[in-house]
Amino acid sequence: MCRDMPPLEQAIQFHGHICPGILMGVRAAEFALKHLEVDPDIDEQLIAVVETDSCGVDAIQVILGCTFGKGNLIHKDYGKAVYTIGSREKNRAVRIAQKFGATASPNRDRFRELKMKKNLNEEEKAEMEGLLGDIFEQIMSMPFEDLFKWEDVPFDFPARARIYPTIQCEGCGEGVMEPRAKKTEQGMLCPSCQIEFGGVANV
Amino acid sequence: MCEANIFFNRGGKEELFMEKVDRIVPGEEDNLFLESIFGERRVVKARIREMELVRHRIVLEEINEETSSKENEIWLELDTDHGHFHEGEEVRLKLFKGYNMRPDKDSDLSNVKAFLLENGERKEIAIIEHHGEMELVLGQEFTGLIPVFVQENNEKELCGKMLVEVGHHHHHEVAPIGLPLEIVPCGFGHARLGESYEIQVLRQGKALGGIEVKATYSGSKNKNYPYKLTTNEEGKASLFLTARGNYLFSVSDDNITSTFTLVKSF
Numbered sequence: 001m002c003r004d005m006p007p008l009e010q011a012i013q014f015h016g017h018i019c020p021g022i023l024m025g026v027r028a029a030e031f032a033l034k035h036l037e038v039d040p041d042i043d044e045q046l047i048a049v050v051e052t053d054s055c056g057v058d059a060i061q062v063i064l065g066c067t068f069g070k071g072n073l074i075h076k077d078y079g080k081a082v083y084t085i086g087s088r089e090k091n092r093a094v095r096i097a098q099k100f101g102a103t104a105s106p107n108r109d110r111f112r113e114l115k116m117k118k119n120l121n122e123e124e125k126a127e128m129e130g131l132l133g134d135i136f137e138q139i140m141s142m143p144f145e146d147l148f149k150w151e152d153v154p155f156d157f158p159a160r161a162r163i164y165p166t167i168q169c170e171g172c173g174e175g176v177m178e179p180r181a182k183k184t185e186q187g188m189l190c191p192s193c194q195i196e197f198g199g200v201a202n203v
Numbered sequence: 204m205c206e207a208n209i210f211f212n213r214g215g216k217e218e219l220f221m222e223k224v225d226r227i228v229p230g231e232e233d234n235l236f237l238e239s240i241f242g243e244r245r246v247v248k249a250r251i252r253e254m255e256l257v258r259h260r261i262v263l264e265e266i267n268e269e270t271s272s273k274e275n276e277i278w279l280e281l282d283t284d285h286g287h288f289h290e291g292e293e294v295r296l297k298l299f300k301g302y303n304m305r306p307d308k309d310s311d312l313s314n315v316k317a318f319l320l321e322n323g324e325r326k327e328i329a330i331i332e333h334h335g336e337m338e339l340v341l342g343q344e345f346t347g348l349i350p351v352f353v354q355e356n357n358e359k360e361l362c363g364k365m366l367v368e369v370g371h372h373h374h375h376e377v378a379p380i381g382l383p384l385e386i387v388p389c390g391f392g393h394a395r396l397g398e399s400y401e402i403q404v405l406r407q408g409k410a411l412g413g414i415e416v417k418a419t420y421s422g423s424k425n426k427n428y429p430y431k432l433t434t435n436e437e438g439k440a441s442l443f444l445t446a447r448g449n450y451l452f453s454v455s456d457d458n459i460t461s462t463f464t465l466v467k468s469f
């Protein structure tokens with residue numbers, strides 16, 4: 001693209017489709033930037049601790065630049081739509097939690113019902129599309145405080161991600177990050193070969 | 204017990220649609236809201252054909268929204284998914300006739316004429332067939348925001364308009380081009396997903412209030428227009444953009460149907 005893509009479009013393109021979850025993530029991520037008065041992350045200035053692995057996290061990654069690959073996206077598998085975003089430069093963090101039932105409505109119930117259904121007929125596909133449009137407008141237009149609660153929290157910033165040497169596994173011959181390799185009777189093995197030879201993976 | 208099973212009458216046969224419904228609320232545009240004692244909710248476009256409450260049975264009849272061949276519109280689309288052309292690039296547009304952005308492949312486009320406005324002057328553009336589709340080729344020399352429109356004068360007058368952006372960042376007010384019935388964007392910024400877009404309807408150059416404007420978007424699964432707006436006293440109406448594709452606005456008055464294709468920035 002030859003123009004700067006707006007964050008909403010970036011998030012949808014990365015996620016692949018429009019859904020309520022990605023839209024909620026967009027709202028949370030945009031709020032975090034504004035509240036912390038920071039720009040999207042380039043090199044681990046920001047850290048995101050996400051308590052869910054659902055759609056909204058893709059918006060956190062794209063809009064805030066806190067990604068799995070950079071090591072500044074930490075997942076806690078709590079099953080909660082809660083995102084704590086910290087800025088090293090500002091030395092502050094905000095915890096953003098989705099309010100329970102914030103977007104509850106008969107439209108949302110029906111959308112979820114159709115989403116769970118395996119084979120939709122043409123009418124149901126059209127109905128679902130219409131419901132998504134209504135939900136989209138609702139989520140993007142609602143006051144932020146009706147969707148989320150937030151508070152500034154103390155944050156123990158982890159060390160920046162380290163880069164370790166890669167060594168060759170003596171089982172499969174593939175490269176493995178040194179701290180994940182383990183010395184065994186078969187030599188230095190990667191986690192998958194450790195399991196292959198009946199051991200416990202060093203992860 | 205006061206609940207009833209809902210059946211659809213399709214081709215003379217009754218098909219069970221929903222069980223133990225205890226609430227039916229008529230809505231706008233022929234919609235019926237149905238709710239069962241289990242909490243299941245459905246919205247259908249239908250009318251009640253028969254109620255037999257002793258047997259807990261209600262029969263509905265679908266309201267067919269299939270496109271009527273008389274509801275024809277003509278509209279333009281860009282021959283690029285990039286949203287705009289770059290300077291020096293050949294500008295090509297596609298011409299369609301149909302309804303709700305669904306082209307009618309058997310339609311006759313031989314009486315359609317195409318024009319562009321350059322420095323206020325109307326210039327006719329040739330319509331050519333290309334790979335089974337009708338195209339307008341504007342060439343490579345244009346730059347800026349070019350108003351392009353198509354017209355057909357048969358029993359019914361059909362118009363279609365589009366603003367073609369060649370180059371970048373053409374933000375300014377857009378003047379009407381003088382169609383007898385015209386949809387004008389209220390300011391040409393970049394139309395973006397998640398934002399409202401306002402248009403104005405003009406009849407012979409004057410604001411037309413209280414008229415229905417239909418809106419759809421490319422790739423919609425709806426058989427009919429998903430959005431129906433009504434203009435205010437200034438002839439204006441707004442739509443919150445929630446689809447990724449381009450939008451088509453359509454308005455009809457007397458014997459004229461006029462469309463405006465909104466090309467989204469992304």
